[in-house]
Amino acid sequence: MIEVKNLVKRYGDHYAVNHLSFTVEDGQIFGFLGPNGAGKSTTMNIMTGYLAATEGQVLVEGHDILEEPEAARACIGYLPEIPPLYPDMTVEEYLRFCAELKKIPKEQRTDQLTKVLALTHLEDMSARLIRNLSKGYRQRVGLAQAILGFPKIIILDEPTVGLDPKQVVEIRDLIRHLAKDHTVILSSHILSEIRAVCDRVLIIRKGRFVVCDTPEDLEEKLSAGGSLELTAKAAPEAAGAVLDRVAGITGRTLLGRTEDTARFAIHMERDIREALFFAFAEAGLPLLELRPRTASLEEVFLDLTDDNDTVAARAAALFQTSVETAEKEAVGDESDL
Numbered sequence: 483m484i485e486v487k488n489l490v491k492r493y494g495d496h497y498a499v500n501h502l503s504f505t506v507e508d509g510q511i512f513g514f515l516g517p518n519g520a521g522k523s524t525t526m527n528i529m530t531g532y533l534a535a536t537e538g539q540v541l542v543e544g545h546d547i548l549e550e551p552e553a554a555r556a557c558i559g560y561l562p563e564i565p566p567l568y569p570d571m572t573v574e575e576y577l578r579f580c581a582e583l584k585k586i587p588k589e590q591r592t593d594q595l596t597k598v599l600a601l602t603h604l605e606d607m608s609a610r611l612i613r614n615l616s617k618g619y620r621q622r623v624g625l626a627q628a629i630l631g632f633p634k635i636i637i638l639d640e641p642t643v644g645l646d647p648k649q650v651v652e653i654r655d656l657i658r659h660l661a662k663d664h665t666v667i668l669s670s671h672i673l674s675e676i677r678a679v680c681d682r683v684l685i686i687r688k689g690r691f692v693v694c695d696t697p698e699d700l701e702e703k704l705s706a707g708g709s710l711e712l713t714a715k716a717a718p719e720a721a722g723a724v725l726d727r728v729a730g731i732t733g734r735t736l737l738g739r740t741e742d743t744a745r746f747a748i749h750m751e752r753d754i755r756e757a758l759f760f761a762f763a764e765a766g767l768p769l770l771e772l773r774p775r776t777a778s779l780e781e782v783f784l785d786l787t788d789d790n791d792t793v794a795a796r797a798a799a800l801f802q803t804s805v806e807t808a809e810k811e812a813v814g815d816e817s818d819l
């Protein structure tokens with residue numbers, strides 16, 4: 483288990499990680515999702531002891547990463563965003579070197595190497611110089627070093643970045659395989675990636691906790707809050723002005739527009755279909771369509787991580803993760819924009 487408590491990483495005035503807390507239970511495939519610059523790599527680097535936090539605490543299997551770094555790091559295998567490979571070594575030389583650094587007992591090294599090469603489908607490449615490997619194979623070597631020693635927790639920072647679709651599928655299969663005996667934490671800014679393999683998803687934005695749930699519950703909660711799709715014969719601004727006057731709307735997103743129509747997703751705290759009907763009628767703007775909608779995780783993610791702080795705060799409020807935090811963020815983060 484990993485417990486992250488109130489983690490802060492500041493660079494000057496900039497918060498790369500801003501009071502982030504979460505727990506990863508044993509046996510999970512835990513996805514760390516956020517747009518570029520959200521703070522995923524920074525958090526992972528702190529969790530693995532590569533970077534010191536400004537404030538907060540990380541406990542790995544009960545060991546504080548700062549106070550008992552050896553014990554904590556012994557539980558973790560880490561594939562950083564840029565794996566530290568030595569191009570002049572062969573794959574086998576490099577992995578033997580890593581096994582030594584990880585203090586794997588000598589008599590176990592050959593056996594472990596064989597297993598890890600098989601798991602990452604690198605058997606035929608073991609005698610190749612790393613400099614002569616393709617990007618996909620290099621990524622596998624990085625993965626192989628993370629798995630060596632078969633630590634309890636395996637942390638992978640963007641493990642499929644730059645890989646072709648076939649390689650992506652292979653890495654996903656490997657992650658699922660590893661998850662049978664290990665806790666796996668992986669980061670990505672690609673939602674489909676996380677959805678495909680993860681039991682639980684933590685979404686962060688600008689270094690802050692947004693929501694943590696199963697992919698299915700994330701979708702369900704957004705829909706359960708009540709969501710409608712509305713198309714009006716009006717310019718988006720005019721339709722938006724009508725929506726501003728209707729009570730009970732917790733958020734809206736413009737989904738599309740044509741020359742004379744605007745289509746919105748409306749999130750509501752109660753059934754407001756009648757009120758919408760009368761409001762548009764009163765404004766003389768015909769409602770062309772009004773229907774319930776279910777949100778895809780893609781939309782949940784886009785809303786939650788929207789560049790516009792108000793949109794993101796409203797989406798976060800739907801999950802009731804912390805309405806206060808969400809609202810504070812909407813007001814307090816203007817300087818980050």
Ligand SMILES: Nc1ncnc2c1ncn2[C@@H]1O[C@H](COP(=O)(O)OP(=O)(O)OP(=O)(O)O)[C@@H](O)[C@H]1O
Binds near residue numbers: 497499521525
């Ligand atoms: N050494 C540093 N000095 C100053 N700012 C930094 C440093 N490292 C990271 N940052 C900033 O901290 C924030 C979080 O960066 P981080 O690399 O953790 O994000 P990320 O979610 O991993 O993004 P990506 O998906 O692009 O890798 C960014 O705004 C980044 O510019």
